[in-house]
Amino acid sequence: MGTSAWKREWPLHVMIWPGLLIVLIYSYGPMFGFAIAFQKYNLALGIWKSKWIGWDNFEYLFHYPNIGRVVWNTLSISVMKIVVGQIAPIATALLLNEVRKAVFKRAVQTMIYLPYFLSWVILGGIMIDLLSPSEGIVNQFLAWLGFERVFFLANNDWFPFVLVFSDVWKEFGFHTIVYLAALTAISPALYEAAVVDGAGRLKQTWHITLPGILPIVILLATLSLGNVVNAGFDQVFNLYSPVVYESGDIIDTLVYRLGLLDFQFGLATAVGLLKSIVGFVLIAISYVLAYRFANYRIF
Amino acid sequence: MVEHPSALRRLFIGGNYLFLAALAILCVFPLIHVLAVSFSSSSAATAGQVGLWPVDFTTRSYSFVANEPAFMRSLFVSLQRVALGVGINMLLAVMLAYPLAKEARDFRWRTFYVWIFVFTMLFNGGLIPTYLVVQKTGLAGSLLALVIPSAVNVFNVILMLNFFRGIPKELLDASYIDGAGHWKTLWSIVVPVSKPVLATVALFAIVYHWNEWFYGLIYMKHTDDYPLQSYLQTVIVQKNFSELAAQDVSLLGKVSDRTVKAAQIFLGSLPILCVYPFLQGYFMSGIVMGSVKE
Numbered sequence: 279m280g281t282s283a284w285k286r287e288w289p290l291h292v293m294i295w296p297g298l299l300i301v302l303i304y305s306y307g308p309m310f311g312f313a314i315a316f317q318k319y320n321l322a323l324g325i326w327k328s329k330w331i332g333w334d335n336f337e338y339l340f341h342y343p344n345i346g347r348v349v350w351n352t353l354s355i356s357v358m359k360i361v362v363g364q365i366a367p368i369a370t371a372l373l374l375n376e377v378r379k380a381v382f383k384r385a386v387q388t389m390i391y392l393p394y395f396l397s398w399v400i401l402g403g404i405m406i407d408l409l410s411p412s413e414g415i416v417n418q419f420l421a422w423l424g425f426e427r428v429f430f431l432a433n434n435d436w437f438p439f440v441l442v443f444s445d446v447w448k449e450f451g452f453h454t455i456v457y458l459a460a461l462t463a464i465s466p467a468l469y470e471a472a473v474v475d476g477a478g479r480l481k482q483t484w485h486i487t488l489p490g491i492l493p494i495v496i497l498l499a500t501l502s503l504g505n506v507v508n509a510g511f512d513q514v515f516n517l518y519s520p521v522v523y524e525s526g527d528i529i530d531t532l533v534y535r536l537g538l539l540d541f542q543f544g545l546a547t548a549v550g551l552l553k554s555i556v557g558f559v560l561i562a563i564s565y566v567l568a569y570r571f572a573n574y575r576i577f
Numbered sequence: 578m579v580e581h582p583s584a585l586r587r588l589f590i591g592g593n594y595l596f597l598a599a600l601a602i603l604c605v606f607p608l609i610h611v612l613a614v615s616f617s618s619s620s621a622a623t624a625g626q627v628g629l630w631p632v633d634f635t636t637r638s639y640s641f642v643a644n645e646p647a648f649m650r651s652l653f654v655s656l657q658r659v660a661l662g663v664g665i666n667m668l669l670a671v672m673l674a675y676p677l678a679k680e681a682r683d684f685r686w687r688t689f690y691v692w693i694f695v696f697t698m699l700f701n702g703g704l705i706p707t708y709l710v711v712q713k714t715g716l717a718g719s720l721l722a723l724v725i726p727s728a729v730n731v732f733n734v735i736l737m738l739n740f741f742r743g744i745p746k747e748l749l750d751a752s753y754i755d756g757a758g759h760w761k762t763l764w765s766i767v768v769p770v771s772k773p774v775l776a777t778v779a780l781f782a783i784v785y786h787w788n789e790w791f792y793g794l795i796y797m798k799h800t801d802d803y804p805l806q807s808y809l810q811t812v813i814v815q816k817n818f819s820e821l822a823a824q825d826v827s828l829l830g831k832v833s834d835r836t837v838k839a840a841q842i843f844l845g846s847l848p849i850l851c852v853y854p855f856l857q858g859y860f861m862s863g864i865v866m867g868s869v870k871e
Binding site: 306405543 | 628702709809
């Protein structure tokens with residue numbers, strides 16, 4: 279290590295160290311906490327003195343009532359969100375792209391982007407009010423149309439769809455803007471050539487627009503692969519209740535209850551560990567795929 | 578070239594405008610409805626008469642909320658949190674992005690450091706171990722618990738790093754030739770020309786710290802220390818009224834549960850709504866910045 283190089287570079291190292299320290303303690307530190315998954319963890323005894331029980335927590339987990347339900351809910355809700363969450367913004371971006379009046383386009387973008395900025399506490403509060411069986415406007419509308427009122431947030435048949443629909447509603451504005459940016463990047467020369475060849479708008483969309491955004495669609499879909507294990511804790515936590523555990527309980531909400539309400543730290547950590555491992559494998563796969571097919575590099 | 582749109586095309590365009598307008602309204606309507614409920618009388622709200630516009634206009638729900646000490650306390654906590662949190666986020670992001678933006682030949686350990694940070698985006702320790710680390714390092718119960726663990730946001734660092742890489746090398750070289758070291762160059766040259774990315778990161782950070790509610794709930798030992806969204810969570814979602822002072826409970830009968838909640842919901846989103854028109858431009862360019870890859 280040449281001293282002149284070090285002399286030049288040492289300020290750069292020092293700049294990194296504060297952030298590095300925080301990341302080491304608060305991002306890497308918890309990773310070692312996974313040892314807790316193999317212990318009968320006692321808060322008072324701490325990690326060094328708590329009893330080591332090997333795989334017992336994991337065995338208990340596999341026989342835990344409803345664990346299959348929880349995993350199934352997590353995966354199915356995630357997949358629905360990913361699929362619908364891609365279709366909605368693509369369709370919206372395509373439609374917005376057809377709009378000629380810039381003012382209208384801008385106004386629509388501004389409005390659809392709004393729910394993204396609100397927290398799930400706020401949106402949860404809004405949805406609880408909107409979907410209320412007695413006072414909520416959705417049920418009033420249904421009643422006015424002659425349908426029976428539905429207690430959406432307490433109904434296991436409806437709850438997953440409420441989750442998916444409201445999540446897409448919140449997030450699609452953000453993704454629409456990304457797709458719209460990709461759409462405007464498509465060379466106008468391609469469209470002009472198509473018009474000369476006599477292609478109508480529909481043909482243009484099929485042959486130029488869709489292939490044009492295909493890379494970014496694949497990219498975003500691949501990247502959301504790693505997110506399948508997270509089904510949206512913030513949202514579910516604010517909308518669920520014991521009545522809908524059957525269809526709405528996800529891995530993260532289970533970990534929360536086991537760990538922070540029942541204080542079964544070992545068990546909760548075991549669940550978290552499995553989830554993180556699966557998540558990591560999926561993310562790693564997705565990044566490799568993204569790199570291979572779309573030349574995507576994170577840095 | 579003159580286009581003569583066919584009748585079908587015109588129909589499509591008209592329908593498109595209508596559909597998109599409906600979609601846009603769908604996104605803002607819930608908030609407007611809640612706003613209307615918050616300004617309505619309790620009887621109108623309970624009877625379900627409120628649509629887009631208040632019925633029996635009254636500001637009683639808002640004065641009820643404003644006089645609720647817990648609400649004001651948590652608002653103040655949130656303001657402190659945003660100020661401290663955003664300040665720390667920005668400082669660390671800048672200090673990390675500058676060295677990491679250097680090429681490997683100018684900074685030999687660069688790739689090593691980058692991988693350390695990026696790995697945290699791929700794998701995380703989970704809720705319980707993180708909770709325990711925060712406890713054991715003594716941060717639990719203080720505002721620091723909400724600000725330090727999340728101080729480094731790798732996504733923001735990468736955003737900034739990519740921007741810094743776009744700064745003309747000549748600008749930096751001129752600074753070095755003049756004898757300025759890295760630290761001076763960072764603050765006198767790089768930061769002043771990076772206003773777009775700084776604004777974007779600041780805005781992402783403000784929205785994050787304002788909206789974050791879960792860590793506020795689990796790390797704070799007293800409900801007095803809850804930030805606003807955490808407090809709102811207990812009242813609006815958990816419907817936990819144990820924090821209300823005794824005499825207020827009788828007052829609660831005059832304003833309905835529903836209008837009070839509506840007022841709180843609206844106040845909880847007000848700062849974001851106020852800043853939103855300005856935010857929006859920066860966010861859009863920020864997303865484009867983050868998604869365009871060379």
